[in-house]
Amino acid sequence: MHWSTLILALTTGLVDAAPQFGGGGGARLTMLRFGCSQIVIDRLDPLVNPGQVPSSHIHQIVGGNAFNATMTTGDVSEKASCTTCAFAEDFSNYWTANVYFKARNGTYRRVPQGGAALQFNDRFSTQTQGGILVYYVSAQPGSITAFKPGFRMLVGDPNMRSRSDTKLKRQNCYRCYTGPNFGGDTGAPCQDNAVDTEAFPNKPCPGGIRSNVHFPTCWDGKNLDTPNHQDHVAYPTTGPANFLSLGGSCPSTHPVRIPQLMYEVVWDTTKFNNKAEWPADGSQPFILSTGDNTGLGQHADYVFGWKGDSLQKAMDTSGCMGASCGTLKTQTIDKAKACSVKTLVREDIGSDGWVQHLPGLM
Secondary structure (H helix, E strand, C coil): CCCHHHHHHHCCCHHHHCHHHCCCCCCCCEEEEEEECEEEEECCCCCCCCCCCCCCCCEEEEEECCCCCCCCCCCHHHCCCCECECECCECCEEEEECEEEECCCCCEEECCEECCCCCCCCCHHHCCCCCEEEEEEECCCCCCCCCCCCCEEEECCCCCCCCCCCCCCCCEEEEECCCCCCCCCCCCCCCCCCCEECCCCCCCCCCCEEEEEECCCEECCCCCCCCCCCCCEECCCCCCCCCCCCCCCCCCCCCEECCEEEEEEEECCHHHCCHHHCCCCCCCCEEECCCCCCCCCCCEEEECCECCCHHHHHHHCCCCEECCCCCCCECCHHHHHCCCCCCCCCCCCCCCCCECCCCCCC
16 A cells, blocks of 8 residues: 555545546645656756856756756746656756765765656656656645746755754655565655654665655745745744645745645665675765765755646646646656756766766765
8 A cells, every 4th residue: 555545545535526536526635746757867956056067966857858057037938848747838847966875895876766656547657767756735726826937946955964853854854665666655755754764764775765855835925036045935834734734824924825845756775785785884875966974965956837827727726636637738758758958067977887986076
């Protein structure tokens, strides 16, 4: 049983409300869940380091082919001609750091990624061979304001190595799969204390590791971006909302409710489970491409790029689950994988062999 089964149980009447289950009506929450294959793996960051080639560390990027070292601050959807995402009208860009394995001899190998579990009859997301699974949750359809053209944000702190509190425990986490085929995946993201941790798991994970990153759900209603890419968004007054929940009231400084955005990435760490290859001191061997071996510096970047009012219409629709919703257009996985952008930084990133250092970090 995967955690999506719990959604149907926890959202009363959802089966009757969801179009793909043959029902209709009822102001039920909507959750878009769809895959985006990689458009490029590169040492670029047009949000934090616009125009800088290369940037400080390597990212994996998905979404529209307008991605570049410098991107428009206007409507990204007008600059892109294709997307790697299941929804053909989503030209947004989503990116995260990469995960590496550090062997006992000090060399590094990029951890390969996997597709997503089959849920809601969405076979596209099982065939991405990496990339990011993206979620947009409208916990109160009709009262959620979709992002606007030019909107950008960043969540997480790549420099964080320790945290004294646990307020982000349900927002930024790693799931240690207990076996093949997403073993142990029976709780909602970041909600299962038996398999979810804020830092990298400290033991071998038989089925690999999944990372989840949630974004804030309140907006100031004015700024599409701010200098640190974070101050224009905020969490509810009661703290970060759990996945699929509305949470408390938005603060007066950020009164506009926006969709609950979440990224999900599956890292196939299974080939690195031999503890004889782990550090001699027994510490866990995985490290983010930023050089962070705690995992607490997990972060994610977002540049909005949906066409027209397509996302707003979806957020206003009740009962959508998975990779279909109302009139949203979808595309085949083959068409999505045909979309790409040119790699600008030519370097060995450790995908096919061992490297002596992390890209950009000497």
